[in-house]
Structures are given as C-alpha cells and as structure tokens.
Amino acid sequence: MPKDVITPRATDYNQWYLDIVREADLAEPAEVVRGCIVVKATGWGIWEMMQRELDQRIKATGHANVQFPLLIPRSFIMKEAEHVEGFAPEVAEVTRAGGEDLSDPYVIRPTSETIIGYFYSRWIRSYRDLPLLYNQWCNVMRWEMRTRPFLRTSEFWWQEGHTAHATEAEAEAETLKILHEVYADFVEQIMAVPVIRGLKTEKEKFPGALRSYCIEAMMQDGRALQAGTSHNLGQNFARAFDITYTDQNNTVQHCWTTSWGVSTRLIGALIMTHSDDEGLVLPPRLAPTQVVIVPIYKNPEERTRVLETIERITGDWQGRLRFKVDDRDNLTPGFKFNEWELKGVPVRLEVGPKDVEKNSVAVARRDVPGREGKSFVPQAGLTERLVALLDEMQTGLFRRALTFREQRSATVRSYDELKQQVEQGFAWAYWDGSADDERRIQEETRATIRCIPLEQPETPGVCVYTGRETMRQVVFARAY
RNA sequence: CGGGGCGUGGCUCAGCCUGGUAGAGCACCGCGUUUGGGACGCGGGGGUCGUGGGUUCAAAUCCCUCCGCCCCGACCA
Known part of the structure; x- marks a missing residue:
C-alpha cells in the first residue's frame, strides 16, 4: 500500500511541489534562518551535477573562475542609479563587527556587479587586457518577502559571470554566446527542459542593464519560469565604476560589460517540468545516480x-x-x-x-x-x-515537455483571448504597447511579458492591446 | 508590508473550551520472525508543553507581553 505522502498535482500544485522537495530529500526550510533553506545531500548532488555541466561550458567558452568577497561596501551599491533602485530594498546589511559599529557598513552581496566593477577598474588599463572573462560560483542573499524552496529563497547559490569588452559588438556577442552555448544548451540537453530564448522588455530587464536576454521555461501548471539571464550592461557599470581602457589610438574609453547567471532555482525548474505524483523524475544525463x-x-x-x-x-x-x-x-x-x-x-x-x-x-x-x-x-x-x-528516456522527457508546452501555448489576437490564454499557459501576441500598458495588463491578468523571442515572425500583425500594426511578437504568461 | 494560521518527545498532531500525575501515530533502540511494491510481534528510551510575566492551593490549559515559523496577496533569479 503506497503511503499518501505526496499531494497529487491536480489537487494542489503548490503543495505537490513542497511535498516533492521534502520527500525526495532535496532541501528543508532552515527554520531558524528566515527565508533560507538547508540543501540536503540529494539536492546538493543535483546542483553539483548542474555545476559540473555548466562549468565545463563556461570554461569551453573561454572563462576562468575567480572569487570575490561576500561583503560589499554599502556605498558601492549606490553608485549605479537603476541598480540601487532595484536592489536596495532587498539587501541585508552588516553594521556591526568586532564588537563595534562599522563607520562604513557592508551589504551581503545580492549580486556582485558593483564590487567586481571596482576591481575591474583597477585591473584594466589597456585594450590588451580585454576581454576580461571571469565567472564566480557563490551564494548571494536577497531579503525576499515571500520565499519558496529553490524558486525564491533569501540565500541562494548560483554562478555569476562578469566580463569586460572593448566594443559594444563584442559585449553583445558575449551576452548571446552565453545564452545559447552555455544556458540554453545545458538546460535543453542536460536538464531536458525546452526553453524560449528572448529579450526582456524595459520593464523586466535587470536593474542597470542595457539589455537582458533570458531563457524561459513552462512549468506543468502552465506558468513561466525564468531559467537563466544574460545581460549586456552597456557602459552603465563601466561609467559608475570607472572601468576604462586605453585603445590603440591612445584614447581612454569606457569598457562594455556583461553579467549572466543561473541559480539553484534550476532545481525548481527541474522539479516542475518532469516530476510526477510519485516523486521526483531526473533526466538521465543530470542524475547523480542513473x-x-x-x-x-x-x-x-x-x-x-x-x-x-x-x-x-x-x-x-x-x-x-x-x-x-x-x-x-x-x-x-x-x-x-x-x-x-x-x-x-x-x-x-x-x-x-x-x-x-x-x-x-x-x-x-x-x-x-x-x-x-x-x-x-x-x-x-x-x-x-x-x-x-537512458538515452531514450532523456529524449523522451524533452519531447514530452516540449509537447506539453506547445499544447499550452497559443497565439492570441485580442486582449480577451490573451486574458483567457494566460489562465492556462503561454500567450504569443503581437505587441506594440508601452511599459505602462504592460503594467496595466499585469494588474488585470497577473501575466507579464516573459520575453520578446529571438525568433520573430516575418509578417506584421496587430498589437493585442493597442491595435497598432507591428512586426514584434512577445510571449505573455504568469510567472514564478 | 497587509491578511490568516500555528508553536506540546525527532516528525505529524490530540489534550486547552470545562485548570488537578503529559498522550497517540510515525520515527528511533533491542530481540525474534520477515524480505520480488512502503513488513510484523514483543520489549524499551525520549518532552523544563516557544519566551517572560500575571491569576490560582494548583497552569500545556485562563489573562497579558514578546519571539519564532508556516500559508495567502503586491515586488523579485
């Protein structure tokens, strides 16, 4: 007789997810530390497999691993205007150490653009120092209001790549190379999770970035999960942190920088893509034990x-x-x-x-x-x-997930259709609206533009909200 | 930050209304029998009832304070 330890997905998808995390022994709430989890051996084993595969790809594309401090001077976070606005509310601060109040408090890194920017400005002198291609594996902390194991926790584990380039074109190429050759390749080939590659809208992009690219996956309840992001930071952080180099003509120029990351959130994506009412389902190429x-x-x-x-x-x-x-x-x-x-x-x-x-x-x-x-x-x-x-299972899992996504996706031609479609999955729509239009749609439907897919249609269509003709198509969905 | 719920052996909870020797199931330990879809019997160990105060002859139980955690909504990888 099976014990009823896992709530069926059809009964309560959220509870099912929590049951899987507990019963598969992936993690448990840290309890004594708000919003944090203890990643247990089974869960960390999966993360180690993810790290191994990603690290190989990160190195194959020319990057080396480094490690920066956990603490960042608070003043650093304040240097890039959008970045402050985006992260200030959710940073934890260290104001006291060694038994004394600190005159210049630290924040626990929510992401490391700022402190890395500071050092890059000291390391980069000449065009010969570029490109600078580094990555770090670490934990970060963001004081989230509401947390869920792996999907959103105050502390999480990730890799963050940070690169500096001489030209905008090189930075853009780097951003896309990571998206395709590292992230999409890993998530699709190893995790067997199909993704949509695209560009974030202004409203959804990383605070301080010029452009943010992402890969978006569909979970079994039809909601979207951002599985990875790659940002072209333009010269924003280079200006804030004086990251400059002297070019061949002896002229001082600002660098073009990028940053990109995937986190233990991928474990959440894994669970919600393949697992069933009996428990976790691991794709063979990722499984620590096959x-x-x-x-x-x-x-x-x-x-x-x-x-x-x-x-x-x-x-x-x-x-x-x-x-x-x-x-x-x-x-x-x-x-x-x-x-x-x-x-x-x-x-x-x-x-x-x-x-x-x-x-x-x-x-x-x-x-x-x-x-x-x-x-x-x-x-x-x-x-x-x-x-x-094992090979057959790997392919089968990917195909099953892809078929599911296609069944739960539809092109919508009116705002009413959009409202209905986001109830169950992805809504593809022509879009020519503003950030404010986007906000209004979010208020009314709880759905956001997940991305502007890299692959765009060849014929124009009518914007689902404004009625204007446009070439641009986007994907709307409710997101985790 | 708002709304709701809960703090009692390791876990899930009962007991509280109506104050009077702290319980169950699971887990754990020992022995024996078992083993092709979550085994069974017998024996055993383990809890200052979240914290501080108050009421009372007597508090897990009644009153107040604080703390913590979980869940639901707006922000976020």
Missing part, C-alpha cells in the same frame, strides 16, 4: 549469490553508467523501490534469486512510474540496453 540496484534475498546464502551476480553484471559499468547498489539490510525491497522512485533515479534494477537462476534482471524505468514501467530482461547485453534506455 541506475540503482536493489538486491532481493531471503537468507545469507541467497544474499551472497545475488550480490555476486550484481558484481558480475556491473563489471563493465565504470565510466559508462553512474550506479549504486542499495545493499542496506534493514529495509525491505518494497520500501527501497518507493524511496528511489521518490528520489527520481532514472532506472532501478532488481536482482533476486529468480534472476540468478534465469540470468535475468528486472528493469524499472522512472518515466513510467509503478509496476507498468517494470520488465524482466536477460543479463546478456544489459549494459548496452541500459545505455540505450
């Missing part, structure tokens, strides 16, 4: 025989499959089946006395939950079969 093996036996003799068989069939797995043998002796197989299902391990193998005799194993695939996803297969050729199965 195959878990549950031995089944009634007595010590059987145990020995079964474990020997497992030893033999996993003999050529090193380097091909990430696996784990669950030989805990105090738990029944049934308990383990459910536990690994909750934790989202893509494939479970069961090896018992019958399999030892028949040279078979039971294979259960997580993307088809319960007994339906279970079949008995021969031990011969198992490794190849599993590698192929």
Whole structure:
C-alpha cells in the first residue's frame, strides 16, 4: 500500500511541489534562518551535477573562475542609479563587527556587479587586457518577502559571470554566446527542459542593464519560469565604476560589460517540468545516480549469490553508467523501490534469486512510474540496453515537455483571448504597447511579458492591446 | 508590508473550551520472525508543553507581553 505522502498535482500544485522537495530529500526550510533553506545531500548532488555541466561550458567558452568577497561596501551599491533602485530594498546589511559599529557598513552581496566593477577598474588599463572573462560560483542573499524552496529563497547559490569588452559588438556577442552555448544548451540537453530564448522588455530587464536576454521555461501548471539571464550592461557599470581602457589610438574609453547567471532555482525548474505524483523524475544525463540496484534475498546464502551476480553484471559499468547498489539490510525491497522512485533515479534494477537462476534482471524505468514501467530482461547485453534506455528516456522527457508546452501555448489576437490564454499557459501576441500598458495588463491578468523571442515572425500583425500594426511578437504568461 | 494560521518527545498532531500525575501515530533502540511494491510481534528510551510575566492551593490549559515559523496577496533569479 503506497503511503499518501505526496499531494497529487491536480489537487494542489503548490503543495505537490513542497511535498516533492521534502520527500525526495532535496532541501528543508532552515527554520531558524528566515527565508533560507538547508540543501540536503540529494539536492546538493543535483546542483553539483548542474555545476559540473555548466562549468565545463563556461570554461569551453573561454572563462576562468575567480572569487570575490561576500561583503560589499554599502556605498558601492549606490553608485549605479537603476541598480540601487532595484536592489536596495532587498539587501541585508552588516553594521556591526568586532564588537563595534562599522563607520562604513557592508551589504551581503545580492549580486556582485558593483564590487567586481571596482576591481575591474583597477585591473584594466589597456585594450590588451580585454576581454576580461571571469565567472564566480557563490551564494548571494536577497531579503525576499515571500520565499519558496529553490524558486525564491533569501540565500541562494548560483554562478555569476562578469566580463569586460572593448566594443559594444563584442559585449553583445558575449551576452548571446552565453545564452545559447552555455544556458540554453545545458538546460535543453542536460536538464531536458525546452526553453524560449528572448529579450526582456524595459520593464523586466535587470536593474542597470542595457539589455537582458533570458531563457524561459513552462512549468506543468502552465506558468513561466525564468531559467537563466544574460545581460549586456552597456557602459552603465563601466561609467559608475570607472572601468576604462586605453585603445590603440591612445584614447581612454569606457569598457562594455556583461553579467549572466543561473541559480539553484534550476532545481525548481527541474522539479516542475518532469516530476510526477510519485516523486521526483531526473533526466538521465543530470542524475547523480542513473541506475540503482536493489538486491532481493531471503537468507545469507541467497544474499551472497545475488550480490555476486550484481558484481558480475556491473563489471563493465565504470565510466559508462553512474550506479549504486542499495545493499542496506534493514529495509525491505518494497520500501527501497518507493524511496528511489521518490528520489527520481532514472532506472532501478532488481536482482533476486529468480534472476540468478534465469540470468535475468528486472528493469524499472522512472518515466513510467509503478509496476507498468517494470520488465524482466536477460543479463546478456544489459549494459548496452541500459545505455540505450537512458538515452531514450532523456529524449523522451524533452519531447514530452516540449509537447506539453506547445499544447499550452497559443497565439492570441485580442486582449480577451490573451486574458483567457494566460489562465492556462503561454500567450504569443503581437505587441506594440508601452511599459505602462504592460503594467496595466499585469494588474488585470497577473501575466507579464516573459520575453520578446529571438525568433520573430516575418509578417506584421496587430498589437493585442493597442491595435497598432507591428512586426514584434512577445510571449505573455504568469510567472514564478 | 497587509491578511490568516500555528508553536506540546525527532516528525505529524490530540489534550486547552470545562485548570488537578503529559498522550497517540510515525520515527528511533533491542530481540525474534520477515524480505520480488512502503513488513510484523514483543520489549524499551525520549518532552523544563516557544519566551517572560500575571491569576490560582494548583497552569500545556485562563489573562497579558514578546519571539519564532508556516500559508495567502503586491515586488523579485
């Protein structure tokens, strides 16, 4: 009998999400620290896989890792006008240390453009120093009013890339390269989450940026989640922090800078894209453990025989499959089946006395939950079969998510249609409105423009709000 | 910041209305039997009832203070 530990999605999507986080043992509320979470081993293991894949891509595109201080002089935050307005309300400050009040208080970094800008201004002298391509993995803090595990917490973990370039074109190329080659590639290929790549509107862009690009994903309730952002900061921060270089003509110029980040929020995206009422579902290429093996036996003799068989069939797995043998002796197989299902391990193998005799194993695939996803297969050729199965599951998860998004997306031609469509998913619409129009729509529908997709239609259409003809199409949705 | 809810073994909660020796389920420990979809029996350990004050012969229970957490809305990766 399964225990009712997870609220079905259809009953309460929000509660389902919280149940998954708890039951899959990803994280728990920190309780004693407002708005923060403790990321537990299963959750952090997933983040480490994300870090590994992202870090490879960040380095492959020419960046190196560095580490800046956690604390930033408060005065730094005040230097870029839009940036102050955007972040001042949500920074935590350190006003006292070493038993004394600080004459110049610090803020705990909400993001590091300012302190990095300060150092870049000292490091960059010549065009020969450019481009400067750095990234840092760290935690940041933003005093959020309402928090949810992974999606929005006061402290979160992320990477923030910060680069400086000689020209606007180079900065723009960098911003887009990160969006495509690092973020979209990782999220789609490894997380199996389809994304829309686009540009943020003025209202939604990063405080202090010239332009913000983003990737947007659709969750199972039809709402949008921003999965990553890449900002072309123009010369705004370079002016605020005097980041200048001398060019080939001996003229002093301001640099063009970029910043870009993805965070542990991706874990939230992962959950809300693939998981089901039985628990977490991990795409094979991201799963820290791809195959878990549950031995089944009634007595010590059987145990020995079964474990020997497992030893033999996993003999050529090193380097091909990430696996784990669950030989805990105090738990029944049934308990383990459910536990690994909750934790989202893509494939479970069961090896018992019958399999030892028949040279078979039971294979259960997580993307088809319960007994339906279970079949008995021969031990011969198992490794190849599993590698192929994982591959098939990876592709299948992506396709399933993409199909879902398409079913929940529609092009709308009137404001009434838009209102209806955002109730259930993405509304594609021609748009020629202002930031104020955007605000009014948000008030009335709770939906915002998620992005102006990079791929635009070739024929003009009529703006869904103003009625004016325009070439520009945008995506409206309610967002997390 | 507004609105609501809750603080009692590790967890979920009952007990409070109507004051009188602190309970249950789960988890944990020991032993035995079990083990192919969340095992069972027997035994056992563990709680200054969020904090401070008040009322009372007597407070988890009644009154007040403070603190914390969770949930729902407007802002945000």
